[in-house]
Amino acid sequence: MSCTQFQGQLSSYLDRELGPQERSGIEAHLGSCGDCQRTLEALQAQSRDLESAFAPLRAESDVLAGRIVTALRAEPTPPAALRWFPLAVAAAAGFLLAAGVFLAWPSGPSAPPPEQAAEEMKRLTEQLKAERLACQKLEKQVAAAGPVEEALKKERAHRDELEKKLSQSASVSRDLKAAQEARADLERRLAESEARIAALTRELSTKTASLPKPEVPPPGSIATLETRIGTVEVLNGDRWQEMAPGQSLSAGAWVRTAPESKGTFTCPDGTEVCMNGVTEAQWTEARALRLREGEIYARLSGIPKPFLFRTTDGTFLAQEGAFDLTHSVQDAPMKVKTVPKTLTALAVLDGQAQFAQGKSSQVIPASAACQVTGGVFSPPQPVDPILRSRWIHELLRPGKDDSEIDRRVGAMLVRMGQTKTPEEYEVEIRALGDRASGALLRAIRAPSPDMDAYHRREAARLLADLAGAYRVPDLVTLLEDPDREVRESAEKGLERLTGRKLKSPEEWADWYRTFGPVWGRSPEAPKKPPLK
Amino acid sequence: MDAPDGELVRAARNGRREAFEELVRRYAAKISAVCGSRLGRRGPVDDMVQEAFLRGYRSLGTLAEPEKFGSWLYGIAARACLDWLKAKERSQVSFEALGPEKSRGDFPGERSVQLPEENDRHQRLLDEVHALPEIYREVVMLFYYRRQTYQEMGALLELSPAAINARLSKARSMLRERLARTVRP
Numbered sequence: 046m047s048c049t050q051f052q053g054q055l056s057s058y059l060d061r062e063l064g065p066q067e068r069s070g071i072e073a074h075l076g077s078c079g080d081c082q083r084t085l086e087a088l089q090a091q092s093r094d095l096e097s098a099f100a101p102l103r104a105e106s107d108v109l110a111g112r113i114v115t116a117l118r119a120e121p122t123p124p125a126a127l128r129w130f131p132l133a134v135a136a137a138a139g140f141l142l143a144a145g146v147f148l149a150w151p152s153g154p155s156a157p158p159p160e161q162a163a164e165e166m167k168r169l170t171e172q173l174k175a176e177r178l179a180c181q182k183l184e185k186q187v188a189a190a191g192p193v194e195e196a197l198k199k200e201r202a203h204r205d206e207l208e209k210k211l212s213q214s215a216s217v218s219r220d221l222k223a224a225q226e227a228r229a230d231l232e233r234r235l236a237e238s239e240a241r242i243a244a245l246t247r248e249l250s251t252k253t254a255s256l257p258k259p260e261v262p263p264p265g266s267i268a269t270l271e272t273r274i275g276t277v278e279v280l281n282g283d284r285w286q287e288m289a290p291g292q293s294l295s296a297g298a299w300v301r302t303a304p305e306s307k308g309t310f311t312c313p314d315g316t317e318v319c320m321n322g323v324t325e326a327q328w329t330e331a332r333a334l335r336l337r338e339g340e341i342y343a344r345l346s347g348i349p350k351p352f353l354f355r356t357t358d359g360t361f362l363a364q365e366g367a368f369d370l371t372h373s374v375q376d377a378p379m380k381v382k383t384v385p386k387t388l389t390a391l392a393v394l395d396g397q398a399q400f401a402q403g404k405s406s407q408v409i410p411a412s413a414a415c416q417v418t419g420g421v422f423s424p425p426q427p428v429d430p431i432l433r434s435r436w437i438h439e440l441l442r443p444g445k446d447d448s449e450i451d452r453r454v455g456a457m458l459v460r461m462g463q464t465k466t467p468e469e470y471e472v473e474i475r476a477l478g479d480r481a482s483g484a485l486l487r488a489i490r491a492p493s494p495d496m497d498a499y500h501r502r503e504a505a506r507l508l509a510d511l512a513g514a515y516r517v518p519d520l521v522t523l524l525e526d527p528d529r530e531v532r533e534s535a536e537k538g539l540e541r542l543t544g545r546k547l548k549s550p551e552e553w554a555d556w557y558r559t560f561g562p563v564w565g566r567s568p569e570a571p572k573k574p575p576l577k
Numbered sequence: 578m579d580a581p582d583g584e585l586v587r588a589a590r591n592g593r594r595e596a597f598e599e600l601v602r603r604y605a606a607k608i609s610a611v612c613g614s615r616l617g618r619r620g621p622v623d624d625m626v627q628e629a630f631l632r633g634y635r636s637l638g639t640l641a642e643p644e645k646f647g648s649w650l651y652g653i654a655a656r657a658c659l660d661w662l663k664a665k666e667r668s669q670v671s672f673e674a675l676g677p678e679k680s681r682g683d684f685p686g687e688r689s690v691q692l693p694e695e696n697d698r699h700q701r702l703l704d705e706v707h708a709l710p711e712i713y714r715e716v717v718m719l720f721y722y723r724r725q726t727y728q729e730m731g732a733l734l735e736l737s738p739a740a741i742n743a744r745l746s747k748a749r750s751m752l753r754e755r756l757a758r759t760v761r762p
Binding site for chain 2: 053054055056057060062087088091092094095096097098099102103105106107109110112113114116117118120122466
C-alpha cells in the first residue's frame, strides 16, 4: 500500500473506526514512515483543537435540549400514526357530495323553482352532516385500532410461545417421575450434609474459644474514597483492585484513576484530595502524598502539621488552603537513551506553599503557579486558579460541597466582569447546571462587596437558564426585584420552567398560590424579596 | 441499554411525552450541528433547532419508518433552515445599507447577545470550519458537536460509513491546508 492510501485511512485510524487488522497494518507503516507519522500527529493536534473549539457549543446544546423539552410540554400530544383509511374515507365522502350536488342541480338555462332548490340544499346539508359524523367515527375507530393492532401482535406471539411450551411439556412429563425420585434423593443428601456442617461448626467454636485472642489493631485509615466518577483503583499486593466509595486507605497505599475518571478522598483531619483522570499517587502517610503522574487538587484543613506533596522533581509543603498539583512524564523516544523528562507544576488557589530546595525555600503565593523541571525552579507566575482547577467541578455535590460551589461560582461571576472573555467563566458556570443555582441566587440577593448591578444581572440571566423546577418560588420572589433586567430574567426562567407566560408579578403570585405546592416547596405564600 | 429510536417514537405516539424528550436529548447536539452548519455562526441556530423539534413533534404521526427518526428529523431541520434563509432573503431590502450592527436582530428570534470572543486559535479554526463547502462543514460539525461513530453519522445523513470517512478525511486535510496558509501568508 502506498503512503497516499495510508493517509486516506488516517482519519478512520484517529477516530478508532478501523478493525484490529487494519489498525496493526497502519501502525506497522507508521513505525517506518516519518511522513505519515507527522501527518498523523498534525491530524491529532488539529482534532484536539477542534474538540476544544466546539466544547462551548456542545455545552450550549445540552442547555438548549432542556429548553426545548420545556417548550414541548406546552404542545398537545402528537397524533397516532396516520393511515390511508381516514384520508380515503374523507376523499370518497367529498366525491360523493360533489357528485350529488352536480347531479341534483338541474342543467339547462332555466333556474329551478326556489322552493325546490331550498329543499335540495337542505337535503344536501343533512347528507353532509351525516357524512361528516360517519367520517369522524371512522377516524376514531382507526385511531383506536393502533394500540389494538399492537396488542393483537403481542397476543399472537404469546400464543406461539405457549404452543411451544406445551409441545415441550409432553416430553417433560415422561421424565417427571424419574426427576421427582432424583430430587428426593438429593434432598435427603443435602439434609445429611447440613447436619454434618452444624456439628463441625460447633466443634470449631469450642476449639477456637480456648485459644488466646490475637491483638489486631484496626488498620489506621488515612483517607477514604468519598465520590468517584469512572474507575478508581487501589494496589492490593501486585494487583490493582477497583475501589468503592466508603473504602479506606492505610499508610503506603497506591491509588490510581482510569482515563476520564475522577475521585475525591477525605481525610480524618478534614482535608479533601481530588484525583483527575490518569493519575497515580501514593498516600505515604497522613498528610503526605507522592504524585507519580497526573493531577491532584487538595483543600487542606489547617492543622499545625504541614502537608507534603512529593514528586520526582521535589517536595512542596503547605499548611492550609487549596492547591492544584500536576506531574507529567514525557517518555523519551525509544531509540534515544535519555532519562525521561518530567515536569511538576503547583498552582496555589488560596493559602501559600513552599518549595524546598537544598537549604533555601521558595514561596508560592495565592493565585500563582510555579514549575519545576530537571531540578530547575521557575519563579511563580500569576494564574487563574478557578480555571486551573475547573476539572473538579464534576465532583462537587450539592449539599455537601455547597461552600466550595458558592466560592467558585462567586469568584467566576466576579471575573466575568473583569475579563474580555467572560464566556470562559460562563461555560464553567453553565456546566455546573442547577448545582450553581443556589450560589447564583445568593449573588442576586446578597451580592459580595466586589459585585455590582452587572453581576446581579448576569447571575439572574444564568439562573433563568439553569435553575431546576424547585426554584420556582425563588424566581417568583425575584419578580419584585428593583432591577428591571433581573425581573425580566426571572420571568424568562419561570416561562422556561412552567411553560406559562403571565403578565405581572401579581398574576405569578396568584398562579403560585394555586399551583405552588406542585413545585416542590411547602404551600406557604411566597416570601418577600429583600428590597433595597 | 438505551431504547432504540423506533421504540421511543412509538411510545411518543401513544402519548408518552418523556419518550420524545429522550429523543430531544439524544438529537439536540446533532441537530444543532446541522442548523449551525447551514445558518452560519450568526444565524438563529437555537431557534431553528427548537423549530425542527416542534415540527417533528407535531408531525410524528406521519413518520412512516420510526426507526429512521434521525434522518427524518434531519430533513425537517434542513427544511426549517432553508425556509428561514428564504424568508431572510425576501425581507432583506438592502443588506449593505443596514450595516453590520443593524442587520443583526432584525429578524425575529435571532441571537441578540454578542457572539463570544473565543480565543484566537479556536476563533480562526471555527471560521475555517464555516468556510468549508457545505458537505464537508456538515460532517466536521456533526462529529465535533457530539462524538459519534461513522455508522451513526451515516444513519443520519443516509450515507455509508465509507462516504463519511471520505468526507471527514477531505475536510480535515482542507482545514490543515487553509490554516497553514493563514499562518504563513
